[in-house]
Amino acid sequence: MSDGQDGGCRLVAIELDDGGAPPGRDFIEAERLAAVNDLIADNAFHPTGCKSPRIRLRLAVRDNRIILDIADAEAAPLIRHILSLSPLRRVLRDYRQIRDSYNVAVGAISPRELETIDMGRRGLHDEGAEILRERLKGKVDVDFQTARRLFTLICALRWRG
Numbered sequence: 305m306s307d308g309q310d311g312g313c314r315l316v317a318i319e320l321d322d323g324g325a326p327p328g329r330d331f332i333e334a335e336r337l338a339a340v341n342d343l344i345a346d347n348a349f350h351p352t353g354c355k356s357p358r359i360r361l362r363l364a365v366r367d368n369r370i371i372l373d374i375a376d377a378e379a380a381p382l383i384r385h386i387l388s389l390s391p392l393r394r395v396l397r398d399y400r401q402i403r404d405s406y407n408v409a410v411g412a413i414s415p416r417e418l419e420t421i422d423m424g425r426r427g428l429h430d431e432g433a434e435i436l437r438e439r440l441k442g443k444v445d446v447d448f449q450t451a452r453r454l455f456t457l458i459c460a461l462r463w464r465g
Contacts, residue, residue: 313354315347316377321364322461331407336460339453348447351383363454365389365461372444385443389462391435396462399428429455 318340343349349361351374358377363370370387389396402425409418433451436458440446446454 313350313357313359315343315349315361316358317360318343318457319360319362320457320461321362321371323364323366331403332460332463335456339456339460343450343453343457347450347453348445349450350445352443352445354382356382363457363461365458370458374444385440387439389458391439392432392458395428395432395435396459399425399432399459400463402428432459 320336320340349359351359356376359382360375360377360379362373362375364373365371368389370389372385372387374382374384376382402421406418406421406425409421429452432455433448436455437446437448437451440451
């Protein structure tokens with residue numbers, strides 16, 4: 305991944321704007337925290353025309369839209385992208401259902417059955433990441449792992465409260 309020394313941009317801070325919603329369920333908060341930490345540690349997030357090697361991202365979900373506010377390391381605004389959540393609606397719904405099924409099933413079914421549910425969950429997560437990458441094309445170049453982590457954050461914001 306880019307460390308900012310090759311002229312590329314690198315996320316150094318991520319803020320989630322949850323609009324004051326109460327915290328989500330424990331597993332959602334744990335996934336959110338892990339995704340933020342993983343993104344800070346390793347990301348490929350390159351806004352078109354980015355000249356600042358270190359950038360900050362403020363991510364929000366409002367009114368069926370994803371809002372990405374991108375700023376430099378000192379928090380000076382650079383650009384805002386607003387994307388419709390509609391292309392992700394089915395994947396978000398199915399992903400939440402399978403996540404809930406997985407959490408209910410833990411300890412109640414065999415490990416093999418649990419793995420089958422988890423494979424479906426991972427497949428939906430991958431699909432959501434690919435849709436997100438496509439929606440960001442021409443605005444922000446992201447690799448697959450960065451897109452997966454961003455999808456996790458969108459889920460956490462969407463399901464909060």
